[in-house]
Amino acid sequence: MLSIIRLILERLGLGVLVLFAVSLIIFLGVELLPGDLCQALQGQSATESTLAACRKELGLEQSAPTRYFHWLANIAQGDFGKSLANGREISELIGVRLANTFFLALVAAVIAVPLSLILGILAALYRNSWFDRSINVLTLASISFPEFFVAYILILVFSVQLGWFPSLSDVSPDTPLLERLHKVFLPALTLTLVVMAHMMRMTRAAIINLMASPYIEMAQFKGLSRSHIIIHHALPNAWAPIVNVVALNLAYLIVGVVIVEVVFVYPGLGQLIVDSVQKRDIPVVQACSIIFAATYVLLNLTADILSIATNPRLLHPK
Amino acid sequence: MANNTPAANDDHEVLLEMRDLRIDGRRDDQWHEIIKGIDLTLHRGEVLGLIGESGAGKSTLGIAAMGYVKPGCRFSGGRITFDGIDMLTASEEKKQALRGVRIAYVAQSAAASFNPAHKLIDQFAEIPVQHHKSSKAEAYADAKDLYSKLQLPEPEQIGFRYPHQVSGGQLQRAMTAMAMSCRPDLIIFDEPTTALDVTTQIEVLMTMKDIVEQFNTAAIYITHDLAVVAQMADRIMVLRYGELVEEAPTRVMLANPKQAYTKSLWAVRSFRKTSVLKTQQQATQPIISVQNVTAAYGVLDILHEISFDLQRGQTVSVVGESGSGKSTTARVITGLLPPRLGQVLFQGQALPPDYRQRSKDQLRQVQMIYQMADTAINPRQRVREIIGRPLSFYLGMDSQQVETRTRELLAMIELNPDQFIDRFPSELSGGQKQRICIARALAAEPQCIICDEVTSALDQLVAEGILRLLDRLQRELNLAYMFITHDLATVKAISDEVVVMLKGKIVEQGSKDKIFSPPYPEYTEKLLASVPQMNPDWMKQLIAQRESRS
Numbered sequence: 056m057l058s059i060i061r062l063i064l065e066r067l068g069l070g071v072l073v074l075f076a077v078s079l080i081i082f083l084g085v086e087l088l089p090g091d092l093c094q095a096l097q098g099q100s101a102t103e104s105t106l107a108a109c110r111k112e113l114g115l116e117q118s119a120p121t122r123y124f125h126w127l128a129n130i131a132q133g134d135f136g137k138s139l140a141n142g143r144e145i146s147e148l149i150g151v152r153l154a155n156t157f158f159l160a161l162v163a164a165v166i167a168v169p170l171s172l173i174l175g176i177l178a179a180l181y182r183n184s185w186f187d188r189s190i191n192v193l194t195l196a197s198i199s200f201p202e203f204f205v206a207y208i209l210i211l212v213f214s215v216q217l218g219w220f221p222s223l224s225d226v227s228p229d230t231p232l233l234e235r236l237h238k239v240f241l242p243a244l245t246l247t248l249v250v251m252a253h254m255m256r257m258t259r260a261a262i263i264n265l266m267a268s269p270y271i272e273m274a275q276f277k278g279l280s281r282s283h284i285i286i287h288h289a290l291p292n293a294w295a296p297i298v299n300v301v302a303l304n305l306a307y308l309i310v311g312v313v314i315v316e317v318v319f320v321y322p323g324l325g326q327l328i329v330d331s332v333q334k335r336d337i338p339v340v341q342a343c344s345i346i347f348a349a350t351y352v353l354l355n356l357t358a359d360i361l362s363i364a365t366n367p368r369l370l371h372p373k
Numbered sequence: 374m375a376n377n378t379p380a381a382n383d384d385h386e387v388l389l390e391m392r393d394l395r396i397d398g399r400r401d402d403q404w405h406e407i408i409k410g411i412d413l414t415l416h417r418g419e420v421l422g423l424i425g426e427s428g429a430g431k432s433t434l435g436i437a438a439m440g441y442v443k444p445g446c447r448f449s450g451g452r453i454t455f456d457g458i459d460m461l462t463a464s465e466e467k468k469q470a471l472r473g474v475r476i477a478y479v480a481q482s483a484a485a486s487f488n489p490a491h492k493l494i495d496q497f498a499e500i501p502v503q504h505h506k507s508s509k510a511e512a513y514a515d516a517k518d519l520y521s522k523l524q525l526p527e528p529e530q531i532g533f534r535y536p537h538q539v540s541g542g543q544l545q546r547a548m549t550a551m552a553m554s555c556r557p558d559l560i561i562f563d564e565p566t567t568a569l570d571v572t573t574q575i576e577v578l579m580t581m582k583d584i585v586e587q588f589n590t591a592a593i594y595i596t597h598d599l600a601v602v603a604q605m606a607d608r609i610m611v612l613r614y615g616e617l618v619e620e621a622p623t624r625v626m627l628a629n630p631k632q633a634y635t636k637s638l639w640a641v642r643s644f645r646k647t648s649v650l651k652t653q654q655q656a657t658q659p660i661i662s663v664q665n666v667t668a669a670y671g672v673l674d675i676l677h678e679i680s681f682d683l684q685r686g687q688t689v690s691v692v693g694e695s696g697s698g699k700s701t702t703a704r705v706i707t708g709l710l711p712p713r714l715g716q717v718l719f720q721g722q723a724l725p726p727d728y729r730q731r732s733k734d735q736l737r738q739v740q741m742i743y744q745m746a747d748t749a750i751n752p753r754q755r756v757r758e759i760i761g762r763p764l765s766f767y768l769g770m771d772s773q774q775v776e777t778r779t780r781e782l783l784a785m786i787e788l789n790p791d792q793f794i795d796r797f798p799s800e801l802s803g804g805q806k807q808r809i810c811i812a813r814a815l816a817a818e819p820q821c822i823i824c825d826e827v828t829s830a831l832d833q834l835v836a837e838g839i840l841r842l843l844d845r846l847q848r849e850l851n852l853a854y855m856f857i858t859h860d861l862a863t864v865k866a867i868s869d870e871v872v873v874m875l876k877g878k879i880v881e882q883g884s885k886d887k888i889f890s891p892p893y894p895e896y897t898e899k900l901l902a903s904v905p906q907m908n909p910d911w912m913k914q915l916i917a918q919r920e921s922r923s
Contacts, residue, residue, distance in 0.1 A: 269485040276439060276480075277500050277551075278472030287499075291490035367490050371535045 175258025194252035302358030422606030494532025600905035
């Protein structure tokens with residue numbers, strides 16, 4: 056057990072290090088842009104004196120390292136600064152949006168992960184059958200189309216023709232849960248179709264890969280049923296690759312939603328980042344980037360730890 | 374085959390019967406017959422030995438008794454009847470209900486055949502529980518009982534360990550216990566002790582034989598080791614290329630093999646190295662001198678103060694169980710593992726401990742040949758590249774010289790250059806691959822070759838060919854060999870000097886004659902006593918001996 060705790064701590068440390076490096080890159084990226092925030096803000100109307108006043112107000116006259124550590128220290132305390140576009144606290148601005156994005160990701164994950172695992176297991180169980188082939192074709196087709204295309208097709212069918220679900224997912228903080236679920240269904244379905252192929256195919260491949268191992272053959276010689284063999288003998292040993300792909304796709308559900316949010320006009324973080332880029336609201340873009348990076352790091356960390364923890368050799372040392 | 378009447382078991386009921394069984398295997402998109410019409414009869418409580426080289430179809434025949442063929446194979450003719458059930462026409466459900474319950478299987482590698490994710494006892498209990506034969510609690514109790522019958526240590530607790538937490542010999546016994554879980558009528562033992570050390574093997578064999586007799590279980594015992602089958606089987610069938618060569622009760626077969634092929638199998642253990650006059654060489658400086666080497670992985674010392682010399686034209690065999698430090702010694706000599714203390718001299722000059730600091734010329738002098746030729750050569754390279762690489766790397770030959778020399782080397786290892794130079798490893802047999810490895814080692818023109826269990830993965834006849842080849846090359850090129858092995862028969866065949874290792878220490882060393890004549894130190898005696906003999910009473914006598922002593 057001790058060795059696992061040590062491993063987890065090591066990975067956590069590495070994760071923090073990665074985040075630190077990411078923050079540095081984000082900060083430097085902005086530094087490298089020509090001009091500074093004040094020039095961007097004031098544009099053509101800038102004069103020397105208004106620029107100087109602006110810089111003083113935003114603390115831009117300080118050296119880059121000072122500003123970096125200042126910014127980092129504030130972020131560590133949850134203070135992302137103020138939006139340039141409307142002067143509101145960024146943390147406030149992001150808070151609601153982030154919750155929306157997480158909600159959408161959660162709904163999509165709750166549909167996509169179990170579905171992909173079950174389909175992957177079934178595909179492995181009935182390998183090379185018509186079921187396996189058609190599920191492969193379907194998931195591959197859905198991953199091959201661009202997200203917006205899938206989204207519009209879904210809107211056309213479920214919203215325009217059948218009228219079951221709204222084409223706009225305009226939720227607000229006081230939308231009740233059921234209505235909220237109803238409204239996010241189409242974007243969640245779009246995301247599900249996009250991420251499912253990857254997870255399902257990895258589950259299938261990981262299990263089939265193990266089906267050639269001697270202990271699976273032994274299980275067959277023990278007269279166990281095929282489903283028992285796959286679920287009890289193959290699956291526990293297939294977790295490591297599956298968990299990693301699931302984590303990667305969960306991260307995508309949060310970080311990669313930009314297009315889907317725009318199509319469905321869903322008030323999530325992706326929408327915010329698009330708006331902010333258009334408005335040159337750099338502090339907001341920086342904050343969103345950090346949050347996305349943290350999500351990635353955290354999910355991959357979880358995958359790492361889970362795949363280590365499901366290894367019986369590590370779980371039960373000699 | 375009607376005249377092959379089993380001697381002692383005529384009065385017993387027939388349990389398994391195969392008539393003119395034919396199985397095809399798929400290779401290069403074509404079906405080839407791999408079992409060519411075999412008849413087999415097994416009575417209740419009888420142990421039948423199946424013996425032959427790899428590729429003879431022993432395992433295929435063994436698992437066919439369960440109505441099973443490996444992926445890529447198919448039944449193409451004949452009949453299998455198990456206790457009145459036609460195994461070829463029975464439904465998958467019906468066969469599934471038999472497997473594990475009435476016909477059980479014990480695999481060669483217990484380590485690979487136990488699922489790493491589950492406890493031993495759960496893998497045991499799974500059979501009776503899934504087949505609705507007993508509850509989990511009953512199965513647990515029965516497992517503990519069988520574990521104790523198979524003399525596993527701590528039978529109450531050992532089942533709650535995971536496969537990687539117990540030793541190879543214990544795993545093999547746990548697997549035998551698992552096979553017994555539903556008290557089957559028939560167990561198929563597929564080379565169950567091949568992967569074990571001699572000292573472990575004998576213990577596993579004893580318990581297996583004992584349990585099979587206790588429950589009057591019939592068994593098919595598959596092996597390539599004649600001495601082992603002599604202990605286990607009532608009757609022996611010799612197979613070759615999917616055909617039956619000869620069949621007879623064990624004692625008859627051992628005393629009086631009829632077919633030439635069977636005789637050649639029996640004769641394998643007769644090879645002896647052509648002895649060289651050693652006395653003249655004693656005075657010369659050793660090629661390699663290992664001096665007081667202590668080596669460690671991490672903080673744990675694996676080797677303790679190892680010292681021995683390799684003389685030109687001589688073979689030093691390093692013998693011991695797995696984990697005794699034989700291969701680690703080779704890693705120290707080749708510089709893969711720098712020793713913690715001590716040094717390795719090459720012709721009186723200290724070699725840098727780490728191979729990265731050795732010059733090309735120093736590296737060239739010590740070459741290695743490995744146990745698994747399969748993994749030691751690149752499957753994507755042709756023979757000419759495999760052998761040619763050391764020629765251009767060490768000796769700086771141009772492509773013309775490489776070509777000429779590669780052909781010479783192929784001729785030296787008795788493979789026709791025109792036929793073999795452009796082949797890929799997958800187009801070679803096991804023995805041919807090992808020959809390519811030998812040629813690759815020779816290409817560097819070394820003074821010393823370390824052979825790490827080079828014949829362990831090979832059939833006896835093929836292994837003998839390799840030993841003869843190595844012996845001839847040694848005489849022609851005056852090479853020094855360090856021969857790592859756990860097989861005492863091989864040691865007797867090829868050594869000049871023997872080093873016996875146990876737990877990282879040398880327990881005995883000296884000339885072969887000295888080691889193999891009494892008085893023996895305790896461990897050497899145990900090693901020697903554990904080597905199965907062709908005498909079918911050998912194991913019984915050994916058991917009696919051990920019992921009277923304790």
